[in-house]
Amino acid sequence: xxASAPAAAPRPVGIEDVVLDVQxxxxxxxxxxxxxxxxxxxxxxxxxGLIGPNGAGKTTLIDALTNYTRASSGSVTFEGESTHSVRxxxxxxxxxxxxxxxxxxxxxxxxxxxxxxxxxxxxxxAALGSVFAGRAETRHEDVEWALSVTELQDVADRYxxxxxxxxxxxxxxxxxxxxxxxLLLLDEPAAGLDTAETLALGQRLRxxxxxxxxxxxxxxxxxxxxxxxxxxxxxxxxxxIASGTPAxxxxxxxxxxxxxxxxxxxxxxxxxx
Amino acid sequence: xxxxxxxxxxxxxxxxxxAVLGLGLVLKYRSAGVVDFGHGAVAMFCAYxxxxxxxxxxxxxxxxxIPHQVRIASAGGLGTVPCILITLxxxxxxGLLFYMAVYRPLxxxxxxxxxxxxxxxxxxxxxxxxxxxxTFAVSSPPILPDTTFHFAGLFxxxxxxxxxxxxxxxxxxxxxxxxxxxxxxxxxxxxENERGAALLGHSASRIAAYNWVLATVxxxxxxxxxxxxxxxxxxxxxxxxxxxxGAALLGxxxxxxAVVFGGLAIGAIxxxxxxxxxxxTWLPQxxxxxxLPFIIIMLTIIVLARxxxxxxxxxxxxxxxxxxxxxPAASAGGAVVVGIIALLVLSAQYRAxxxxxxxxxCICFSVVIITGYTGQISLAQNGMAGVSAFMxxxxxxxxxxxxxxxxxxxxxxxxxxxVAVGLPAVRVRGVNLAVATLAVxxxxxxxxxxxxxxxxxxxxxxxxxxxxxGLNLGPVGTGQDTQRLAFGIMVVLIVAAIGLFVARLRLGRxxxxxxxxxxxxRAAASVGIDVARTKLFAFGIAAFIAGIGGGLxxxxxxxxxxxxxxxWTSLTILAITxxxxxxxxxxxxxxxxxxxxxxxxPTLLNNLFNFGQYQNLIAGxxxxxxxxxxxxxxxxxxxxxxxxxxxxxxxxAGIGGGGDGGASPAAPSAPEPSAPSPAAxxxxxxxxx
Numbered sequence: 001x002x003a004s005a006p007a008a009a010p011r012p013v014g015i016e017d018v019v020l021d022v023q024x025x026x027x028x029x030x031x032x033x034x035x036x037x038x039x040x041x042x043x044x045x046x047x048x049g050l051i052g053p054n055g056a057g058k059t060t061l062i063d064a065l066t067n068y069t070r071a072s073s074g075s076v077t078f079e080g081e082s083t084h085s086v087r088x089x090x091x092x093x094x095x096x097x098x099x100x101x102x103x104x105x106x107x108x109x110x111x112x113x114x115x116x117x118x119x120x121x122x123x124x125x126a127a128l129g130s131v132f133a134g135r136a137e138t139r140h141e142d143v144e145w146a147l148s149v150t151e152l153q154d155v156a157d158r159y160x161x162x163x164x165x166x167x168x169x170x171x172x173x174x175x176x177x178x179x180x181x182x183l184l185l186l187d188e189p190a191a192g193l194d195t196a197e198t199l200a201l202g203q204r205l206r207x208x209x210x211x212x213x214x215x216x217x218x219x220x221x222x223x224x225x226x227x228x229x230x231x232x233x234x235x236x237x238x239x240x241i242a243s244g245t246p247a248x249x250x251x252x253x254x255x256x257x258x259x260x261x262x263x264x265x266x267x268x269x270x271x272x273x
Numbered sequence: 274x275x276x277x278x279x280x281x282x283x284x285x286x287x288x289x290x291x292a293v294l295g296l297g298l299v300l301k302y303r304s305a306g307v308v309d310f311g312h313g314a315v316a317m318f319c320a321y322x323x324x325x326x327x328x329x330x331x332x333x334x335x336x337x338x339i340p341h342q343v344r345i346a347s348a349g350g351l352g353t354v355p356c357i358l359i360t361l362x363x364x365x366x367x368g369l370l371f372y373m374a375v376y377r378p379l380x381x382x383x384x385x386x387x388x389x390x391x392x393x394x395x396x397x398x399x400x401x402x403x404x405x406x407x408t409f410a411v412s413s414p415p416i417l418p419d420t421t422f423h424f425a426g427l428f429x430x431x432x433x434x435x436x437x438x439x440x441x442x443x444x445x446x447x448x449x450x451x452x453x454x455x456x457x458x459x460x461x462x463x464x465e466n467e468r469g470a471a472l473l474g475h476s477a478s479r480i481a482a483y484n485w486v487l488a489t490v491x492x493x494x495x496x497x498x499x500x501x502x503x504x505x506x507x508x509x510x511x512x513x514x515x516x517x518x519g520a521a522l523l524g525x526x527x528x529x530x531a532v533v534f535g536g537l538a539i540g541a542i543x544x545x546x547x548x549x550x551x552x553x554t555w556l557p558q559x560x561x562x563x564x565l566p567f568i569i570i571m572l573t574i575i576v577l578a579r580x581x582x583x584x585x586x587x588x589x590x591x592x593x594x595x596x597x598x599x600x601p602a603a604s605a606g607g608a609v610v611v612g613i614i615a616l617l618v619l620s621a622q623y624r625a626x627x628x629x630x631x632x633x634x635c636i637c638f639s640v641v642i643i644t645g646y647t648g649q650i651s652l653a654q655n656g657m658a659g660v661s662a663f664m665x666x667x668x669x670x671x672x673x674x675x676x677x678x679x680x681x682x683x684x685x686x687x688x689x690x691x692v693a694v695g696l697p698a699v700r701v702r703g704v705n706l707a708v709a710t711l712a713v714x715x716x717x718x719x720x721x722x723x724x725x726x727x728x729x730x731x732x733x734x735x736x737x738x739x740x741x742x743g744l745n746l747g748p749v750g751t752g753q754d755t756q757r758l759a760f761g762i763m764v765v766l767i768v769a770a771i772g773l774f775v776a777r778l779r780l781g782r783x784x785x786x787x788x789x790x791x792x793x794x795r796a797a798a799s800v801g802i803d804v805a806r807t808k809l810f811a812f813g814i815a816a817f818i819a820g821i822g823g824g825l826x827x828x829x830x831x832x833x834x835x836x837x838x839x840x841w842t843s844l845t846i847l848a849i850t851x852x853x854x855x856x857x858x859x860x861x862x863x864x865x866x867x868x869x870x871x872x873x874x875p876t877l878l879n880n881l882f883n884f885g886q887y888q889n890l891i892a893g894x895x896x897x898x899x900x901x902x903x904x905x906x907x908x909x910x911x912x913x914x915x916x917x918x919x920x921x922x923x924x925x926a927g928i929g930g931g932g933d934g935g936a937s938p939a940a941p942s943a944p945e946p947s948a949p950s951p952a953a954x955x956x957x958x959x960x961x962x
Contacts, residue, residue: 068795092801100799106792108595109785117785118800124810127783131774137781179800 018077019044019183019214020065020096025074027057027064027238034060036238037074042183047205047215049229049246051222053258057238058218059101062185066091066098079182093122097181101188103172105160111171112156115143115178142178145211149204150174166197173201183214190221202228226250234258279427280548281541286433286502287516288540289440290316293495294513295520295532296447297488302526304460304484307376307387308704310514310711310844311394312492315367317510318398319493320500321406323360324413326351332363335397337404337890353416357497361490368489372482378901380467380478383592384703388650389851390900392844395511396893399841402507404886410504417498432502437537439498443491444533451529460484512840515715516540516566518708522573539566560719567716574697574709592791594905595645595856601776604858605769612765621756626876628748628761628829631768633872634865635822637850638775638858643815644847645856646784648791649698649808650707655846656717657694657816658823659838661687663727665824666734666833676739676746676828684820690717691816692809699805702794714843722835733834736827739763748829764825771818776858778814787811845889848896854906863907868892 020042027035035057042048052058063069065076067088076083078096086094106114119142120127130137147153150170160168169189176184186205190198202224208215219225225232226246234242234249236258242249249255294312301309309315322333330346351359375394379387417435421428451457463470463477470477496510503509516539523535543562550556557564598604612631616624636658643651665683668674674682697709722728738747739760748760778784786807789797794804827833849868854860866873870888878884899906 066799087798087803089798089801089803092799098799100796104793104796104799106789106796108592108788108792113785113788116782117789117797117802120782120785122801122803124783124786124803124807127781127786128810128814130781131778131783175800 017044018042019079020216021077022065023075023077025061025064025076026072027060027069028072033238035064035071038235038238038240039074040233040240040243042214042216043231044182044214045209046230047209047217047228049225049232050216050218050235051220051225051232051249052235053220055237056235058220058235059187060238061235062098062187062218065185066096068098092179095180095182096185097176097179097183098185099172099176099187099189101191103168105168105171105175107160110157110159111152111163111174112139112143112147114160114171114175115146116140118175119143119146119178119180140178142180146174146178149177149207149211151204166193169193170201173204177208177213181213183216184208185216186218188219189217190219190224198224275427277545277548279429280544282427282429283433284541284544285437285537286499286540287513287543288537289433289436290495290499290503290513290536291516291520291539292440292533292536293443293491294517295524295536296444296529297491298517298521299524299526299529299532300447300484300488300491301376302521304463304481305372305376306380307391308518308521308526308708309376309394309488310388310391310707311398312391312488313514313517314395314398314402314511315364315371315489316492316496316513317505317507318402319360319364319367319489320496320505320510321402321411322363323356323493323497324411324500324505325406326359327353327356327413332359333405335367335401337401337887341401341405353414357416357494360497361493364489364493365486368486369482371489372485375897375901376485377478377481380481382900382904384707385593385644385648385650385851385855386900386904388704388707389848390897392652392848393893393896393898393900395514396841396844396848396889396896398893399507399511400887400890400893404890406507410506412504413500415501417501419501430502436498436502440533440537444529448529456480456483508841512563512715515563515570515712516543518711519566519569519573522570522577522705522708525577535569539569557720557724559725560716560721560723563719564716567712570709570712571697574701574705592648593645593851593855595779595788596854596858596860598776598779598858601773601780601858604776605773608772609765609769612769613762616758616761616765622880623873623876624756624758624761625748625829626871626873628756628764629871629876630862630865630869630873631764632822632825632829632865633846633849633869634861635768635771635825636819636846637853637861637864638771639815639817639819639822640847640850640855641775641857641861642778642787642818643811644850645860646779646787646791647808647811649695649811650703650847651694651710651812651815652707652847653694653710653714653717653843654815654819655823655838655843656714656840657687657691657819658826659717659722659833660690661820661823662827662833662838663722663734665827666736667727669737670734675737676741680739680821680824683824684817687816687820687823688813691812691819694816695809695812698808698812711840711844714840718835718838718840722838728833728835731834733832736831736833738831739828746828747831749831760828764829767821767825771821772858772862775818775861841889845892848892852892852895852899852906857906860906868895 018041022041023039025035025038026033038061050058050061060069064071067083067086078091079094083091106117109117119140147156150173152167152170152174155163155167160171163171169192173186173189190201193201198221205215205217205228217225217229226249229246232244232246232249233240234255241258242252242255244252294316298309298312301307301312318335325331325333325342329348330350331342331344334341371394375390379390415432417432420431422431422434451460459470459475460480463475463480467477517536519539520532520536524530524532543565546556546561546565550558550561612627615627619627636655639654639657640651643649643654661683664686665679668679668682694710694713698706701709728734738745738749740746744759746759746763748757749755750757786802789802790804790807797804826837830837849864850861852868853864869875875884875888
């Protein structure tokens with residue numbers, strides 16, 4: 001819909017330019033506040049980063065945005081419509097797609113089939129009809145595109161279990177892309193990748209806004225997030241403690257304390273590092 | 274009024290057995306992660322051990338052909354108490370053997386393998402009992418004091434009350450043991466976190482073995498104590514598993530108190546319905562007692578679904594492999610040619626065997642769709658075939674619609690049922706779904722197939738032969754004209770068409786969607802797949818295929834009756850498909866040809882060695898072996914070369930191992946590989962205590 005959206009840094013934000021708007025989102029598990037009163041919005045065509053130490057609530061945020069977890073209070077508006085009590089697969093069909101930290105591929109399907117199952121139209125009756133249709137299927141253009149973005153063409157016929165960890169991570173991203181998301185939520189795509197793979201991933205993610213895909217990148221690889229994103233938010237203990245350009249984040253005292261400082265305190269006792 | 278109470282109290286006897294069996298199911302599930310569908314069959318077998326020992330002084334063994342009994346005393350020479358004690362020791366050994374040989378190797382296996390293994394044990398024990406003992410009901414002299422209590426104007430037989438009382442005490446003792454003793458705490462710890470418990474020096478499998486033995490002994494005790502107030506035969510005792518599962522489910526496979534209450538309540542309500550049937554004559558007059566656990570299981574699942582999570586075992590990754598048919602149209606065409614040539618060449622008896630093989634294969638195709646492709650364990654597929662078979666006769670008689678539209682309409686009736694059976698699958702998965710579908714199978718059997726107005730009772734209902742364009746396609750003509758070629762060709766064509774459909778489905782969008790749901794429901798939803806609707810859709814398609822198979826079976830037999838579609842047949846259908854290879858066309862065909870009763874190979878063997886009576890035993894034993902040793906089924910070996918390559922690759926990536934080390938980079942569905950460590954670190958004090 002907005003394939004021509006510029007990939008540039010944040011523009012002035014108008015209502016129609018906001019893909020996702022989050023107001024006062026709170027998630028509680030029992031008495032534990034996993035996410036406390038979070039508000040932010042994601043401009044269309046941006047690559048937004050979210051960082052935070054382990055246990056900061058990053059995955060909980062993705063779960064809550066995609067309705068994998070029920071939010072205790074607050075509102076989420078995606079493409080101008082509330083996501084309240086919309087089932088997860090419906091949100092996915094509307095273009096809000098997530099990946100999983102633990103990849104979660106369909107191991108019974110080849111790489112291409114993993115992507116194809118995301119790209120195909122959702123109607124089961126149409127799919128049943130296609131069983132009777134005589135001709136063979138051709139590769140869907142969205143699958144072709146997702147394979148080319150992730151450079152997985154060479155392994156399209158392999159099964160996920162035959163691939164390296166880094167490749168499997170990419171298949172997870174490719175599967176999400178094959179659905180042609182308007183907003184892609186990436187849950188730690190770089191975890192477990194080596195430096196070169198992380199760098200290549202960052203470059204690929206940078207190109208997505210050119211194809212109409214807005215990205216929310218969640219990771220704790222500071223290098224990846226600060227090097228890739230237009231705008232970065234910092235989460236700690238369920239609260240948003242900072243937000244700004246990568247340069248501002250690098251300079252922010254609270255971030256240094258929460259992210260670097262705290263690790264100095266706790267790990268400092270252990271002696272090294 | 275008082276007679277209502279009397280019936281309630283009378284039901285406490287069987288209720289007590291349900292409760293004790295339910296407690297055993299809980300012990301087994303909590304310690305070994307297996308919902309043992311064979312639990313009732315074990316109780317049945319132990320009851321035979323006791324009663325044979327008591328009457329003839331011979332000790333029984335669970336095998337056939339070689340002598341299965343050894344005399345250890347003169348007939349009637351042993352008293353009740355020694356016989357009970359010997360039987361309980363015997364049951365302990367039996368339980369230990371079963372655990373070590375079957376269930377221990379399955380600790381890390383997928384739910385389907387565990388369900389399959391326990392159904393294998395069930396079928397094997399039941400068939401052995403049928404072969405070794407008469408199917409006539411056996412009764413026993415009293416064991417518990419046999420008097421009557423005079424109570425509020427009622428005369429209540431004491432045995433029922435003693436049994437109920439013992440059960441309540443047993444429940445309290447178990448609850449106390451598992452709450453307060455070290456054994457109980459360790460069992461619970463091993464359930465929570467097997468690897469963590471192992472790190473603390475507790476062998477989870479040893480703990481499971483103790484629990485398994487205890488559960489088996491309890492099952493034997495219940496089986497013996499209920500003898501005087503019920504009648505023993507291989508079928509009914511084995512079916513105690515259904516109300517027992519209902520009780521265990523009510524207790525969410527964890528609360529002993531709720532299980533005891535649930536079991537007693539099911540027994541009491543069952544008994545009460547006997548009274549109510551005389552008062553409210555509009556109630557179904559048959560099958561209500563057996564259908565009741567179904568209602569309870571369904572209600573429990575609806576209310577408790579979110580909390581009926583699977584036990585926290587080391588999770589499975591390795592679903593049975595699914596074939597990738599190459600050139601399905603050519604294969605189907607070839608199969609038609611081969612089938613027709615076979616029909617032309619073979620004698621009438623073997624023509625019938627070919628028909629039977631293909632019809633069974635057709636019903637097995639429905640298992641390939643629902644269990645193989647979609648990963649939903651359904652124990653009710655032959656029940657759906659049965660509904661279609663009976664509806665075929667009703668549609669022909671009532672609406673005057675014959676072949677082929679009558680067959681299609683009948684199969685569509687099965688679809689309605691199939692989607693209804695699929696509803697629990699929206700809320701529960703794995704073994705809980707197996708329990709729900711077993712309940713459906715028994716309810717169909719009890720309420721529908723044994724309902725005379727629907728099924729014609731013992732005589733069954735006759736089926737009009739199929740005619741098309743003036744051609745008689747039925748299996749029988751006039752005079753000596755039996756096992757007609759025309760019928761065989763019709764079966765070959767229809768089954769080949771369905772096989773082609775199943776193969777093409779696998780290769781297309783629908784098959785991908787089913788497999789995605791089987792692989793990972795969370796991930797499927799994340800790319801826009803409606804998981805609930807997909808499951809219902811798969812159940813519907815599978816039911817249609819089963820329905821066509823059931824209709825063909827009706828045409829072949831020319832008469833449909835309840836015996837063709839009992840609960841056991843549904844279990845057998847899953848069993849033989851699983852043995853053949855649950856994810857493959859060839860698996861279903863192999864199941865039909867090699868394992869179906871009246872199938873091609875069994876007919877041959879029967880002619881050579883009088884093999885037919887061992888049918889279910891062979892299926893049961895093969896099922897258990899398949900589950901333990903070869904979960905992909907026997908046709909896997911016949912698969913294409915890429916299959917082997919893929920398997921080798923999976924093994925390299927550490928998928929098959931499951932249990933060993935979460936460090937393997939390719940353990941995709943272990944979301945928290947580090948989970949064991951904090952729990953283990955948090956409990957050093959327990960170890961040092």
